[in-house]
Amino acid sequence: MLTLYQRTDCPFCWKVRIALAELGLEYQIVEIAFAEKHPDVSRLSPTGSVPVLVDGAVAIWESGVILEYLEDRYGPGKLFPGEPAEQAQIRLLHAYSDKLVGACLRELVFEKRSKTASEWDSGFIETYENKWRACLQELDMFLGDKPFFGGEFFGAADCALAARCGVAAAYGANFTTEFSGIGRWYHTVTRRPSWQAAYPASFIRTQ
Numbered sequence: 001m002l003t004l005y006q007r008t009d010c011p012f013c014w015k016v017r018i019a020l021a022e023l024g025l026e027y028q029i030v031e032i033a034f035a036e037k038h039p040d041v042s043r044l045s046p047t048g049s050v051p052v053l054v055d056g057a058v059a060i061w062e063s064g065v066i067l068e069y070l071e072d073r074y075g076p077g078k079l080f081p082g083e084p085a086e087q088a089q090i091r092l093l094h095a096y097s098d099k100l101v102g103a104c105l106r107e108l109v110f111e112k113r114s115k116t117a118s119e120w121d122s123g124f125i126e127t128y129e130n131k132w133r134a135c136l137q138e139l140d141m142f143l144g145d146k147p148f149f150g151g152e153f154f155g156a157a158d159c160a161l162a163a164r165c166g167v168a169a170a171y172g173a174n175f176t177t178e179f180s181g182i183g184r185w186y187h188t189v190t191r192r193p194s195w196q197a198a199y200p201a202s203f204i205r206t207q
């Protein structure tokens, strides 16, 4: 049985849950509280961060490496489908999601989560909403008419971006009307069984 050390509302963990569900894998969860230093996580992950996936004698930290492992071990051609050039594109979009989309959403979420609505810094929020909008514009152009960021198939980049967009939606960042391609994609994503299975049971209240 696979074990996932995770925090439900963490987008890196959410991404891994979507991938596990896409591959139809059963797993058990060890939930780590916010700021908790769990001894298993400290032992298994040099960064001390989650997600950490344990598969028998193998322990993997770093969500991107977890997806690569799941692909190789359980789903060749499912999370990174296509020819090398298409697979590289999926890896680039996955990195884009973690590094660029993640960076601006993290600022938005922390600002909203750490304060009451009356204390929010509206200028700060506007700055990062604009960065988020710029990311969406690029992603929308990239997606074009394709059903998924993985092309015809829902792949690793879709897992990562689905979790990011889920966080954005939960924190009130509307994006589905302004960017029609992303809106169509997100609508499809939210109807997938993997999305429903992986959706966080609870979100930290924002106000």
Ligand SMILES: N[C@@H](CCC(=O)N[C@@H](CS)C(=O)NCC(=O)O)C(=O)O
Binding pocket: 007, 010, 011, 012, 047, 048, 049, 050, 051, 061, 062, 063, 064
């Ligand atoms: N690059 C890592 C990032 C993981 C990460 O930042 N996890 C956060 C939760 S969203 C965490 O565990 N933070 C607590 C810590 O690092 O001690 C990955 O992709 O797995």
